[in-house]
Amino acid sequence: MNELLESLTRCVERGKVNSKSPxxxxxxxxxxxxxxxxxxxxxxIPPQEILSNGLIIGMQRVGERFRNKEIFVPDVLMAAKxxxxxxxxxxxxxxxxxxxxxxxxxxxxxxxxLHDIGKKLVSxxxxxxxxxxxxxxxxxxxxxxxxxxxEHPGCVVGLSALLTTTMVNMxxxxxxxxxxxxxxxxIIGGAPVTEEFALKIGADGYSxxxxxAVEFLNSRCTPN
Amino acid sequence: xxxxxxxxxxxxxxxxxxLGVDRDLVVADLGYRNGEAPDMVWELVDDLLPQxxxxxxxxxxxxxxxxxxxxxxxxxxxxxxxxxxxxxxxxSQLKRSTSLALFVSTVGLQMExxxxxxxxxxxxxxxxxxxxxxSEVVERASVWLEQRVVDHIAPRxxxxxxxxxxxxxxxxxxxxQKLFSLLPHQFCGITLTASSLMVPIKSLSGIIGLGPDVKRxxxxxSICDLKDCYRRRxxxxxxxxxx
Ligand code: B12
Numbered sequence: 001m002n003e004l005l006e007s008l009t010r011c012v013e014r015g016k017v018n019s020k021s022p023x024x025x026x027x028x029x030x031x032x033x034x035x036x037x038x039x040x041x042x043x044x045i046p047p048q049e050i051l052s053n054g055l056i057i058g059m060q061r062v063g064e065r066f067r068n069k070e071i072f073v074p075d076v077l078m079a080a081k082x083x084x085x086x087x088x089x090x091x092x093x094x095x096x097x098x099x100x101x102x103x104x105x106x107x108x109x110x111x112x113x114l115h116d117i118g119k120k121l122v123s124x125x126x127x128x129x130x131x132x133x134x135x136x137x138x139x140x141x142x143x144x145x146x147x148x149x150x151e152h153p154g155c156v157v158g159l160s161a162l163l164t165t166t167m168v169n170m171x172x173x174x175x176x177x178x179x180x181x182x183x184x185x186x187i188i189g190g191a192p193v194t195e196e197f198a199l200k201i202g203a204d205g206y207s208x209x210x211x212x213a214v215e216f217l218n219s220r221c222t223p224n
Numbered sequence: 225x226x227x228x229x230x231x232x233x234x235x236x237x238x239x240x241x242x243l244g245v246d247r248d249l250v251v252a253d254l255g256y257r258n259g260e261a262p263d264m265v266w267e268l269v270d271d272l273l274p275q276x277x278x279x280x281x282x283x284x285x286x287x288x289x290x291x292x293x294x295x296x297x298x299x300x301x302x303x304x305x306x307x308x309x310x311x312x313x314x315x316s317q318l319k320r321s322t323s324l325a326l327f328v329s330t331v332g333l334q335m336e337x338x339x340x341x342x343x344x345x346x347x348x349x350x351x352x353x354x355x356x357x358x359s360e361v362v363e364r365a366s367v368w369l370e371q372r373v374v375d376h377i378a379p380r381x382x383x384x385x386x387x388x389x390x391x392x393x394x395x396x397x398x399x400x401q402k403l404f405s406l407l408p409h410q411f412c413g414i415t416l417t418a419s420s421l422m423v424p425i426k427s428l429s430g431i432i433g434l435g436p437d438v439k440r441x442x443x444x445x446s447i448c449d450l451k452d453c454y455r456r457r458x459x460x461x462x463x464x465x466x467x
Binding site: 163 | 421
């Protein structure tokens, strides 16, 4: 595989943002995701390859290692930062439609719940997998979810909740959205949520961690 | 000095320093074992710790129910004529209690604003670590408060059980509504939403069994049913118990 792409993968995996970043210490002074993305573009590597064969692979490894408890939230945040630095260079290609997201997920914490961080983390890893994320924030009503689905035809919906008392509002959200858009897929997650609960309320997927959400999106929510 | 009232209610506003927030515990709760966190995480935590006093508004307190006012069953207890369905695990730990301390603790709204602001400015890492610190502070406040309960009831010859919170071990989160109904209005500045979420977020509520014949039970994690919790500990080590 192309050396520049391999470097990009490694930078995302290790959370190496740019040459000025002192983290991780063993890569101090070396180029980061920022520089390698620029170099890859300048070298004429197609943006789609930079994204798919460089960045996304790095983020996938991060998601897997987080799931296996080999790395933890701060490591994921550094990886997401490195990913974002590289994505900055790819932005123009998204704007000119040369690059396309795999799809869109509208995500939010359900009505009555104000927990934000778990959902933010999931969003970052999903974004790192090549999906567009529309984050509606916290305490999101079923009506607000529906409105966002109206505005993003073909999107997937992600729901988060951290307490059993707010988890029940996932059911009304699923019902409300599916009444109008029966084909919209919904994935749910959060500490008290289980696979069994997801099935019971008519959601299409559940994951206890961000990588599971990516796997659900890639396998169940893409046209091909 | 604590504020008191005829209800046997006591409230405190301890400083962050008084609680002894432990950097090792903060980092361990992120998931890292044996202190093996990236240097950057240690540096940021060490940088943020001294900034805590400027952002926390720690308030905690308890109400001691009158002696003999509670009745503990197999999977519930009754206090002030109200039944609390704790489930069998917690009820069994409360056996022999003749009274209860109802408690809350909070770090205040300022901490979550600080965290949200850092994240909005694009510093996810610091924002996340402030959030983790806030969780640690509120847990420390609860541990600190436990000792205040011990001191408060010692003259009566009573001892305490562990702390138990609605939402753990089959005790529904929604039962916080009943718990709060027995506490002064907006006790320690905490409000409970219709969905039983405490605001500020970084707050804890619960009960402690009291009486001449009660004792502290096994380490908390060992009775919890959230088996794959990322914070599950086999052995808490001395003085490092977590809720
Ligand atoms: C730290 C913590 C606290 C802290 C801070 C809370 C906070 N989040 O800010 C404090 C001490 C304040 C606290 C308080 C309480 N807590 Co608490 N707390 C936890 C703990 C240990 C970790 C939560 C956390 O921050 N995780 C880290 C973040 C990053 O993870 P996350 O939000 O879960 O998100 C991840 C996944 O869930 C998933 N995910 C999240 N959203 C989504 C969405 C989708 C679509 C997908 C696919 C995946 C996904 O991916 C994320 C990344 O991996 C959990 C137990 C646990 N292991 O989860 C209990 C827990 C959440 N708490 C619980 C309870 C009961 C409470 C209290 C009600 C106790 C009480 N009576 O005082 C209070 C409520 C506070 C309030 N304001 O109302 C219960 C909730 C279950 C229930 N019964 O409802 C838990 C599960 C513990 C348990 N053993 O049962 N708590």
